[in-house]
Amino acid sequence: MERKPKAxxxxxxxxxxxxxxxxxTDLYDRIARYLKSVKSEIKRVTWPSRQELRxxxxxxAMTVVIVSMYMWVVDTILEKVFKLLK
Numbered sequence: 001m002e003r004k005p006k007a008x009x010x011x012x013x014x015x016x017x018x019x020x021x022x023x024x025t026d027l028y029d030r031i032a033r034y035l036k037s038v039k040s041e042i043k044r045v046t047w048p049s050r051q052e053l054r055x056x057x058x059x060x061a062m063t064v065v066i067v068s069m070y071m072w073v074v075d076t077i078l079e080k081v082f083k084l085l086k
Contacts, residue, residue: 048056
């Protein structure tokens with residue numbers, strides 16, 4: 001004899017009285033749930049130490065300087081090339 005799986009009844013939704021402010025209460029509930037989830041995620045974050053933060057900041061600053069200098073050199077060269085073609 002074969003057993004059939006039992007049908008699971010759908011979860012009952014909480015009924016709220018109809019109100020013109022329902023939109024705002026639903027929005028408030030969604031925002032509150034979102035902020036709670038953000039708070040729990042922030043607790044899981046592994047924050048960098050001061051030394052790691054300092055090192056990363058220096059790397060970013062040096063990268064910006066190097067890329068800026070490269071772009072300045074390329075711009076200057078192209079400017080001179082286009083002036084010669086004119």
